[in-house]
Amino acid sequence: AFEFQAIRYAASYATIDKIDDLVKKVYAPYIEKYRSEFELGIRKLNEFLQVNDAQKNFNEKQRIILVASDFDEQTLSAAAWLNSNNVDMSCYRLTPYKLNEDLYFYVEKLLPVTNYDDYYVNLMDKSVITTVNGDKKITRRSLPKIDLMLEWGVVKEGDIIVAKGREDEGRLLSNGNVMVNGEEKSMQAWLKEIYGWSSVQTYVFAVHKETGKTLSQIREDYMAQKESESTEV
DNA sequence: TCTATCGTACACATTCCAAC
DNA sequence: GTTGGAATGTGTACGATAGA
Numbered sequence: 516a517f518e519f520q521a522i523r524y525a526a527s528y529a530t531i532d533k534i535d536d537l538v539k540k541v542y543a544p545y546i547e548k549y550r551s552e553f554e555l556g557i558r559k560l561n562e563f564l565q566v567n568d569a570q571k572n573f574n575e576k577q578r579i580i581l582v583a584s585d586f587d588e589q590t591l592s593a594a595a596w597l598n599s600n601n602v603d604m605s606c607y608r609l610t611p612y613k614l615n616e617d618l619y620f621y622v623e624k625l626l627p628v629t630n631y632d633d634y635y636v637n638l639m640d641k642s643v644i645t646t647v648n649g650d651k652k653i654t655r656r657s658l659p660k661i662d663l664m665l666e667w668g669v670v671k672e673g674d675i676i677v678a679k680g681r682e683d684e685g686r687l688l689s690n691g692n693v694m695v696n697g698e699e700k701s702m703q704a705w706l707k708e709i710y711g712w713s714s715v716q717t718y719v720f721a722v723h724k725e726t727g728k729t730l731s732q733i734r735e736d737y738m739a740q741k742e743s744e745s746t747e748v
Numbered sequence: 749t750c751t752a753t754c755g756t757a758c759a760c761a762t763t764c765c766a767a768c
Numbered sequence: 769g770t771t772g773g774a775a776t777g778t779g780t781a782c783g784a785t786a787g788a
Binding site: 701702703704717718 | 778779780781
Binding site: 719720 | 751752
């Protein structure tokens, strides 16, 4: 994995503590050929350090910058974890564009960020399954619940929820429960009561009256929309 | 093949209770 | 009274099965 290759490079160059050593490494092939120009290497490197105000703290701290057209989740997760453990590591995504005859790079800084939680993935977590052809399939266990749907704004407090295939209605509350005949109930409890089943797929049988869609459909549509937005260039 | 129905597993919250 | 672990309760996701 290229992130580990970058870490190996960083660790390798961390052993350099003198400018002369770096000159030998960076300019080695050139110096081998033109030994008299060793001073040129020293001068160029000193100029660079001066411009970057790094003469006093030469190579005291290593920094890893990964640049790619895209990053897989494991790489971002590893970089986020290293970031949060005080390893200076950045990830930049470059997207090339062509406008008429001109070429542009769109540069996105993915890491570091203030909150790394969104980038952590668990290797044991099967909530996101990558199929053979590369498509990502989200399993139900990872699906967001009514509180998040309210947060997204795809449903809102006061919306009418109808039991699928029935006339029973409830008014959605801000906590995700429904108000039915002046009584607050969880959606699951309410639907189980209506259908008389021992359990019920809440989001499949709860219909959002305003849109005519089930909560499951609304959730799926919103997630698909977000997914396409995140992959658009 | 799709939908309805149901049992069960799982995650999380709450309650209980013993140990300190 | 506080703490921490076990037991219990609640809500939801997942998968199996029957029937249209």
